[in-house]
Amino acid sequence: MYKTWWKILAAALVVYTAIAGLLLEVPRLAILNETIRNLYFHVPMWFAMVVLFTISVWYSVKSLGTQKEEYDIKAVESANAGIIFGVLGIVTGAVWAKFTWGQFWSFDPKQNFAAISLLLYFAYFILRNAIDEEQKRAKIAAIYNIFAFPMMVVLLFVLPRLQDSLHPGNGGNPGFNSYDLDSRMRMVFYPACLGWIIIGYWIYTLRLRIKTIENSQL
Amino acid sequence: MQLAQQVKHLIKKEVVLEWRSKYALNGVLLYVVSTVFVCYMSFLSIEKLTWNALFWIIMLFASINAIAKSFLQESKGRQLYIYTLVSPTALILAKTIYNSLLMIILTVIALLFYTLVFDFPKDTDILMYFVAAILGSLSFSTIFTMVSAIASKTGNGGMLMAILSFPIIIPVLIVLIKFAKNAVDGLDRAVSLDEIGLLGVINVLVMTVALLLFPYLWRD
């Protein structure tokens, strides 16, 4: 957590995606035009969010098993960091949608589900605020987190495949894989995802460190 | 088997309690009937899509009301008493099974009354719609039972119950409405197999997670 090399790696990856993502050639597509480059900036937000929420659930399981406060804090802070990426993903997605699909909110299944999965975590925080006793709060919040996570997986990965969507890869729309996520785009897309995931983890560790100091000073 | 024995006794206890007061059954039935009646007064006749959506909205709120009290109503003393007697797995199993039974009965009655007021739209696959309604009440009861258990532990359960359960129930509701719409449109039954499978998977998933988690929740 305290080493520097992976932070530098993340910074390098993100800088690389900013440069390569804007300068390298991309497939020419109607409607999308140059906005296809948003793939390098909008989609990695979701990857970072999902990874952070997974970390959160992992620590919730651990906190439930061991009853240690440390794991509970980790679960909360990673959920917190995940929410930021979720919000950024939704906002960038809305802007992108405005200029390709016509509206900020087109009631596309994936948009709706992303919003609902954010609601899930807002509910998680409301639940936490509703309980005063710390031990009890850690336990009940962990239970809700674990209970909600399979639903989020269903929401984000199973349901969009069953419905018609404007997103690529769903309901008749060909996926990026089939024609336009060609090898050139992969060269930027995968590093972008990795970079943003690591940055998300970095933010989580920062929050965690601040929180542990705060707790120790109480 | 001890577990089965315990589950049986617990369900019996719930049924006897319910039968004595008839609170949930009558209350929720009254709720459904009055809502349908109000809807009838304001809509008079409705089209297919609204017909379907309206039914699920009524059922959603009816089931939240019916199931919310399954844990919230129990007093601290009685919880402690039950805790000393039976295993938590038996308790959650019993509650879920009892709630499912209650919800199935409620849903069937509600659906019958609903169709009495608003006729089934033309070429509805009535059998499939009943299957959808019953599957829906099953999913509602598995999810809401666990959420009400969580909410009951927080102190101010009523409000939290809604906040906690809505994000979880929405995916189920989306699948259900799609499934029910297939039935209303009278599509071929094979079309809905995907939805039935998905609902089954969700229910099994929720039940296993609930069974795993409830012992932690119960132990104070």
Place this chain on the structure above:
Amino acid sequence: MKKLLSILLLLFTSLTLFAQNNDIEMADQLRNNGKIYIVVICIVIILAGLLFYLFSLDKRLKLLEKKSDRKN
């Protein structure tokens, strides 16, 4: 000179009229150059969000530092 200006003006207005008739799409500014500015907006949003976040973290840290100063 005046004539020339008026002719130019006329020409210009007719041109814009022409353009308006042809182009139904609105918010044309953002659609120029293959909508590259949408990408710019998205990048700016992400950066702004993260920077805002950094500032809020910074504020928390400042509070902590103040507290620890008082203790020492």
